[in-house]
Amino acid sequence: MAMKPVTAMKLSPLPRLLAPLLAAIVAALPAAAAPAGAPAAETEAQKAERMQWFADAKFGVFIHWGIYAVDGVDESWSFFNGKMSHADYMKQLDGFTAKRYDPQAWADLIRRSGARYAVLTTRHHDGVALWDSRQGVNVVRDTPAKRDLVGPFVDALRKDGLKVGLYYSLPDWSYADYDVFTRKEKRYELKDEPQRWRRFLSYYQGQLADLQRRYRPDLIWFDGDWEHNAEEWQSAKTKRDLLSRNPGVIVNSRLNEYGDYATPELGLPVVRPDAKWWELCLTMNRSWGYQPRDNDYKTPHQLIRILAQTASMGGNLLLDIGPREDGSIDERQVGILEKMGRWTRKHAEAIFGSVAGIPLDHYAGPSTLSKDGKTLYLFVDGRPGGGELMLKGIDTRVLRARVVGDGRELKPYVSGKYDWSKVPGLLYVPLPDDALDADITVVALELAEPIKLYREESKPIESNG
Numbered sequence: 026m027a028m029k030p031v032t033a034m035k036l037s038p039l040p041r042l043l044a045p046l047l048a049a050i051v052a053a054l055p056a057a058a059a060p061a062g063a064p065a066a067e068t069e070a071q072k073a074e075r076m077q078w079f080a081d082a083k084f085g086v087f088i089h090w091g092i093y094a095v096d097g098v099d100e101s102w103s104f105f106n107g108k109m110s111h112a113d114y115m116k117q118l119d120g121f122t123a124k125r126y127d128p129q130a131w132a133d134l135i136r137r138s139g140a141r142y143a144v145l146t147t148r149h150h151d152g153v154a155l156w157d158s159r160q161g162v163n164v165v166r167d168t169p170a171k172r173d174l175v176g177p178f179v180d181a182l183r184k185d186g187l188k189v190g191l192y193y194s195l196p197d198w199s200y201a202d203y204d205v206f207t208r209k210e211k212r213y214e215l216k217d218e219p220q221r222w223r224r225f226l227s228y229y230q231g232q233l234a235d236l237q238r239r240y241r242p243d244l245i246w247f248d249g250d251w252e253h254n255a256e257e258w259q260s261a262k263t264k265r266d267l268l269s270r271n272p273g274v275i276v277n278s279r280l281n282e283y284g285d286y287a288t289p290e291l292g293l294p295v296v297r298p299d300a301k302w303w304e305l306c307l308t309m310n311r312s313w314g315y316q317p318r319d320n321d322y323k324t325p326h327q328l329i330r331i332l333a334q335t336a337s338m339g340g341n342l343l344l345d346i347g348p349r350e351d352g353s354i355d356e357r358q359v360g361i362l363e364k365m366g367r368w369t370r371k372h373a374e375a376i377f378g379s380v381a382g383i384p385l386d387h388y389a390g391p392s393t394l395s396k397d398g399k400t401l402y403l404f405v406d407g408r409p410g411g412g413e414l415m416l417k418g419i420d421t422r423v424l425r426a427r428v429v430g431d432g433r434e435l436k437p438y439v440s441g442k443y444d445w446s447k448v449p450g451l452l453y454v455p456l457p458d459d460a461l462d463a464d465i466t467v468v469a470l471e472l473a474e475p476i477k478l479y480r481e482e483s484k485p486i487e488s489n490g
């Protein structure tokens with residue numbers, strides 16, 4: 026039940042004097058009563074405002090950089106799963122040099138790809154922090170890199186007008202006071218040694234405060250929440266603290282139920298996710314971190330298709346790169362980002378700031394809409410059958426049709442429309458072969474009013490008069 030603010034109630038003189046005190050007590054109550062994921066006072070409209078840049082961004086670059094790039098092994102999981110010992114894994118600290126690290130070149134590459142934000146692994150499950158953290162293992166104290174790697178990248182991103190996301194793993198499998206060590210070994214049970222767990226909580230919450238104070242991220246990307254429940258992690262408090270330090274900060278779903286948006290991983294959703302905001306994180310090959318032997322790269326064309334599909338379902342794509350230990354980036358990964366950049370530059374208006382498109386019943390392919398609903402973008406993969414697109418149930422007049430990024434005017438026509446029927450008829454858009462993009466062509470339909478879709482079931486004809 027919603028509680029009336031104490032001060033708004035009708036009160037007799039004595040309680041009226043107590044009212045401010047009561048109000049202060051209510052305000053100080055734990056926000057556990059607030060809807061999951063929202064700070065106590067945030068309305069849906071305020072949340073939408075906080076989420077707006079993210080909703081508009083549509084494309085981000087994920088960066089998994091850590092000591093696992095030295096031997097080219099699975100990030101953190103290699104020792105967790107017993108593929109190598111923890112001691113051998115940590116020997117990679119000695120080989121992590123960052124000697125060719127050029128944060129501005131990274132940021133420029135990301136900007137050229139068209140991405141609007143980046144998310145850097147500041148500390149993976151192995152516990153190796155990329156900044157000069159007070160506690161735990163870090164690259165400044167414990168590797169030849171000997172410097173903060175987060176700050177310069179954050180500055181470079183901001184210089185390029187990109188939003189800053191910091192990945193942070195809740196678990197730290199190397200930390201002596203963290204309960205889980207590997208898949209097979211546990212250091213202790215929380216119920217037996219609650220003081221150790223409390224030490225871990227203050228360690229991780231302290232690191233987050235430190236990250237926020239130093240870098241003021243726009244987004245915090247949690248990972249690994251599955252190892253404990255919200256109560257154990259103190260997820261509600263963590264979320265509240267994050268927002269009180271950076272009121273606009275956005276948090277992904279992996280903070281138990283306290284995240285702001287859904288985080289499907291690796292698999293392109295088949296049906297539109299049931300979440301207002303979501304982001305698909307995806308590897309370019311099969312690895313998050315740098316693994317030179319993994320040649321199983323997706324092609325730029327496949328990735329552009331996936332970007333069109335995610336935007337069509339109203340989501341974002343967070344595409345991963347894994348730099349080498351020295352900070353250089355594999356040419357194959359650079360090539361993919363450059364090729365995506367060619368396509369996103371040409372088709373920017375159809376992707377960035379768009380909203381989900383129309384159901385596949387109306388157009389058999391991905392589509393997006395401008396926020397005002399008056400421009401419909403149709404993604405065309407290859408040559409359409411018969412050289413023309415076909416749409417069903419478009420109940421709004423098309424003022425103009427054009428090829429995005431090319432400007433060519435198209436001549437759509439309606440077929441099978443009868444005055445006595447409400448069915449809008451079929452809308453055809455002929456598309457000349459020489460207007461086709463090498464990857465995916467986008468056709469914009471400018472409409473007389475926000476799109477209306479006709480979705481009634483077809484009925485037998487009762488009258489044709």
Ligand code: GLC
Pocket residue numbers: 089100248249290306313
């Ligand atoms: C998984 C893995 C991790 C990776 C992450 C990225 O949760 O634990 O290695 O960083 O996915 O989404």
